[in-house]
Amino acid sequence: xxxxxxxxxxxNATPAKLQTKLSTTEKVALSLKKRHQKERxxxxxGFSAVLFGxxxxxxxxxxxxxKALPAFxxxxxxxxxxxxxxxxxxxxxxxxxxLTQQLKTANFRxxxxxxxYPMFVNEQTPKxxxxxxxxxxxxxxSNAEFTIRDALLAAPEDLNETVSIxxxxxxDVDSYLKEGFAFGTAGLRIxxxxxQWVAKLEQEQRIESRFNTSFFTASDSREPELAxxxxxxxxxxxxxxxTLLLSFPLGVAGALYLEEFAPKNRLTDIIEININNxxxxxxxxxxxxxxxxxxxxxxxxxxxxxxxxIVLTLMTLPTIIIAxxxxxKAVPPSIREAALGLGASKMQVTLSHVLPxxxxxxxxxxxxxxxxxxxETAPLLMIGMVAFIxxxxxxxxDSATVLPVQIFLWADSPERAFLAxxxxxxxxxxxxxxxxxxxxxxxxSKFEKK
Amino acid sequence: xxxxxxxxxxxxxxxxxxxxxxxxxxxxxxxxxSRDTITAVGSSTVYPFSTVVAERFGxxxxxxxxxxxxxxxxxxxxxxxxxxxIDTPDLANASRRMKKSEFDMCAKNGVTSITEVxxxxxxIVVANSNTASAMKVTRKELFLALAKDVPAKDGSExxxxxxxxxxxxxxxxxPANKIEVLGPPPTSGTRDAFAxxxxxxxxxxYAWIKAIKKQNKSKYKEICHSVREDHAYxxxxxxxxxxxxKLTANPKAFGIFGFSFLDQNNDMLQGSIIxxxxxxxxxxxxxxxxxxxxxxxxxxxxxxxxxxxxxxxxKEYTSEAAMGEEGYLTDKGLIPLGEVKLAKVRNNVLSLTxxxxxx
Numbered sequence: 143x144x145x146x147x148x149x150x151x152x153x154n155a156t157p158a159k160l161q162t163k164l165s166t167t168e169k170v171a172l173s174l175k176k177r178h179q180k181e182r183x184x185x186x187x188g189f190s191a192v193l194f195g196x197x198x199x200x201x202x203x204x205x206x207x208x209k210a211l212p213a214f215x216x217x218x219x220x221x222x223x224x225x226x227x228x229x230x231x232x233x234x235x236x237x238x239x240x241l242t243q244q245l246k247t248a249n250f251r252x253x254x255x256x257x258x259y260p261m262f263v264n265e266q267t268p269k270x271x272x273x274x275x276x277x278x279x280x281x282x283x284s285n286a287e288f289t290i291r292d293a294l295l296a297a298p299e300d301l302n303e304t305v306s307i308x309x310x311x312x313x314d315v316d317s318y319l320k321e322g323f324a325f326g327t328a329g330l331r332i333x334x335x336x337x338q339w340v341a342k343l344e345q346e347q348r349i350e351s352r353f354n355t356s357f358f359t360a361s362d363s364r365e366p367e368l369a370x371x372x373x374x375x376x377x378x379x380x381x382x383x384x385t386l387l388l389s390f391p392l393g394v395a396g397a398l399y400l401e402e403f404a405p406k407n408r409l410t411d412i413i414e415i416n417i418n419n420x421x422x423x424x425x426x427x428x429x430x431x432x433x434x435x436x437x438x439x440x441x442x443x444x445x446x447x448x449x450x451x452i453v454l455t456l457m458t459l460p461t462i463i464i465a466x467x468x469x470x471k472a473v474p475p476s477i478r479e480a481a482l483g484l485g486a487s488k489m490q491v492t493l494s495h496v497l498p499x500x501x502x503x504x505x506x507x508x509x510x511x512x513x514x515x516x517x518e519t520a521p522l523l524m525i526g527m528v529a530f531i532x533x534x535x536x537x538x539x540d541s542a543t544v545l546p547v548q549i550f551l552w553a554d555s556p557e558r559a560f561l562a563x564x565x566x567x568x569x570x571x572x573x574x575x576x577x578x579x580x581x582x583x584x585x586x587s588k589f590e591k592k
Numbered sequence: 593x594x595x596x597x598x599x600x601x602x603x604x605x606x607x608x609x610x611x612x613x614x615x616x617x618x619x620x621x622x623x624x625x626s627r628d629t630i631t632a633v634g635s636s637t638v639y640p641f642s643t644v645v646a647e648r649f650g651x652x653x654x655x656x657x658x659x660x661x662x663x664x665x666x667x668x669x670x671x672x673x674x675x676x677x678i679d680t681p682d683l684a685n686a687s688r689r690m691k692k693s694e695f696d697m698c699a700k701n702g703v704t705s706i707t708e709v710x711x712x713x714x715x716i717v718v719a720n721s722n723t724a725s726a727m728k729v730t731r732k733e734l735f736l737a738l739a740k741d742v743p744a745k746d747g748s749e750x751x752x753x754x755x756x757x758x759x760x761x762x763x764x765x766x767p768a769n770k771i772e773v774l775g776p777p778p779t780s781g782t783r784d785a786f787a788x789x790x791x792x793x794x795x796x797x798y799a800w801i802k803a804i805k806k807q808n809k810s811k812y813k814e815i816c817h818s819v820r821e822d823h824a825y826x827x828x829x830x831x832x833x834x835x836x837x838k839l840t841a842n843p844k845a846f847g848i849f850g851f852s853f854l855d856q857n858n859d860m861l862q863g864s865i866i867x868x869x870x871x872x873x874x875x876x877x878x879x880x881x882x883x884x885x886x887x888x889x890x891x892x893x894x895x896x897x898x899x900x901x902x903x904x905x906x907k908e909y910t911s912e913a914a915m916g917e918e919g920y921l922t923d924k925g926l927i928p929l930g931e932v933k934l935a936k937v938r939n940n941v942l943s944l945t946x947x948x949x950x951x
Binding site: 276280284285288331363364365441443444445523526528529530531532533541551553554555556557558560561564 | 629631633636639640642643644646647648650651656657659660661662663679833834836850852853855856857858859918920923924925
């Protein structure tokens with residue numbers, strides 16, 4: 143028995159003869175080096191675990207950021223647009239309201255085509271073939287005709303004038319310019335002819351790279367050069383608003399009742415087990431519930447942030463209740479007893495002593511729940527929020543989608559330029575999370591100061 | 593935190609919940625009998641095309657931009673056929689024709705008048721990185737490479753667990769690389785179409801398997817549609833831009849996806865030549881590329897006139913500028929119908945000819 147203890151302390155290499163001669167202090171001193179070594183190893187393991195995790199986060203964010211960068215700038219091209227009224231097929235004698243009405247449905251595609259072909263002709267090719275016309279037209283964003291329409295609607299006096307207007311280049315040309323192909327050579331869905339045209343436009347200083355504001359001000363589009371996150375961001379904010387509004391009060395009220403008022407019996411035990419269980423239910427199940435009950439039974443609109451918020455509330459409630467109960471439980475009983483002893487009612491004790499003490503923990507729980515809800519797509523699929531929605535939602539009953547869904551939809555799109563958009567949207571989502579977490583930390587430290 | 597703050601907080605929280613509940617009920621009431629946005633549900637394969645039309649429609653007209661949900665063909669049909677009520681979708685996208693069972697489900701729920709719109713065709717490609725050489729393969733060889741059970745090598749009429757590890761095991765002219773194919777999961781319509789158009793077509797080449805079809809249809813289907821589960825076929829995203837990166841990183845791997853994906857990434861990927869024909873635009877359009885399927889959408893005629901803009905939307909969708917030979921949908925990878933067929937489809941659609949399914 144003693145022998146085995148010795149072995150443990152000194153290691154098993156020491157000969158038995160030597161052991162008998164050593165005193166306890168000496169034995170300890172002998173083993174000290176080894177024990178320190180062990181401790182260092184233990185500490186280093188922990189440190190490298192943290193380092194490893196941190197490294198992964200850095201790689202992830204680095205990768206996303208480098209992929210996202212092209213999405214933040216955009217190439218524009220200057221066109222000399224000739225607003226001839228006979229190309230537009232509008233009556234030049236009109237003015238005011240009648241003119242505007244005619245211009246709204248005028249043939250701007252013809253104006254665009256006729257304005258851009260002269261840029262591509264020279265002595266050798268005075269006239270473009272049909273195929274050339276087609277490939278020249280493809281250099282420009284399909285939105286260009288709407289850009290020039292809006293420009294004329296804003297300034298109707300430009301009718302029958304030639305005006306310089308900046309329009310977006312097509313996403314293929316944009317990617318070609320961004321990905322650094324040798325100039326004037328074919329690449330990425332651009333043939334040689336088109337590459338030479340782009341080089342010519344560049345020489346004439348008609349091409350300019352600008353910060354892509356439309357990424358933040360536009361809604362979803364199937365053209366990568368036009369797509370933005372405003373719609374999804376608004377949808378996320380509206381959905382989170384509903385979620386927060388419903389889940390936080392409900393969760394805290396539930397937790398308070400269960401901890402402070404509920405009798406301890408079989409029923410409350412069953413409720414507790416159920417809440418813990420619900421926290422582990424796959425989120426798509428809540429989507430099914432939302433479809434069956436909230437949409438089909440109560441008749442709320444599909445794809446609305448309201449319904450999304452309710453479904454996500456169901457999902458986050460267990461998290462909030464569990465965290466809040468833990469925080470309430472952690473308030474020392476002495477505080478309750480002292481307040482009760484001074485004659486406070488149960489409600490006064492709960493509201494003015496227990497709740498403030500538990501608030502930091504409750505807020506942490508709420509934030510974890512909201513952060514979870516922020517990244518959810520699966521339950522939203524069932525209630526119709528995985529959809530192509532162009533109009534920006536303004537109320538919680540409008541059709542909307544949310545950021546993670548937008549990321550999912552863009553990742554599914556065949557156009558190459560959506561790769562950058564996907565990463566950029568991820569960055570925005572991460573930023574939003576960071577903002578929420580920072581707010582939570584600030585709030586918590588405010589509540590902790592008493 | 594002092595008492596006043598707490599009670600103020602409690603009141604605020606209470607007030608907010610009350611107002612939410614009030615809001616909830618008001619929304620329910622406001623959801624009356626009208627809707628001003630066209631809604632569509634259904635296939636994620638038709639989604640990229642319908643969304644382009646929807647976006648243009650929103651910009652070109654005074655109607656609101658239609659809302660297109662990506663729910664999958666089957667899920668979309670369920671929603672579409674639920675009833676004629678105004679809160680059900682007006683359109684359903686489908687990457688295959690409506691099944692008889694779905695048609696009956698619709699009829700049972702009162703959705704009796706449906707217009708079918710044939711949008712165009714979509715090719716399914718087996719592609720790899722263009723740093724490797726393109727593969728020439730037959731559908732029979734693809735069946736042998738990817739099926740769960742294959743006929744025994746000795747020619748006897750017996751099924752054995754797929755023994756092939758490298759392509760050259762199947763046919764010595766194929767590369768001596770490990771069989772590694774990234775493809776869509778079983779939930780996907782692309783997978784169904786691939787199983788039907790490639791695996792079953794290859795499978796049928798064995799006369800004795802074809803003979804099973806007459807005796808036991810479900811057994812035949814099990815043999816011909818089952819995909820191997822020993823990691824030679826890897827389930828990846830259906831249409832996912834990550835698949836391009838995966839294939840570029842591993843030139844020995846192949847991917848299965850829609851033609852529009854290959855079309856958008858043709859500087860990095862190349863399609864395999866199947867039964868002597870590569871997946872080129874024209875080859876799919878004239879039907880000489882064997883792996884292509886029709887894409888549809890369905891219109892609930894009862895909603896025309898109730899939801900503004902449905903007819904105008906159909907007109908835009910079937911216009912020459914969209915579905916035509918040089919329409920903007922072909923830029924997105926849709927294989928067009930051809931002039932005669934398009935004119936016929938357009939006529940049918942604009943007169944809202946109801947669909948009748950007999951088989």
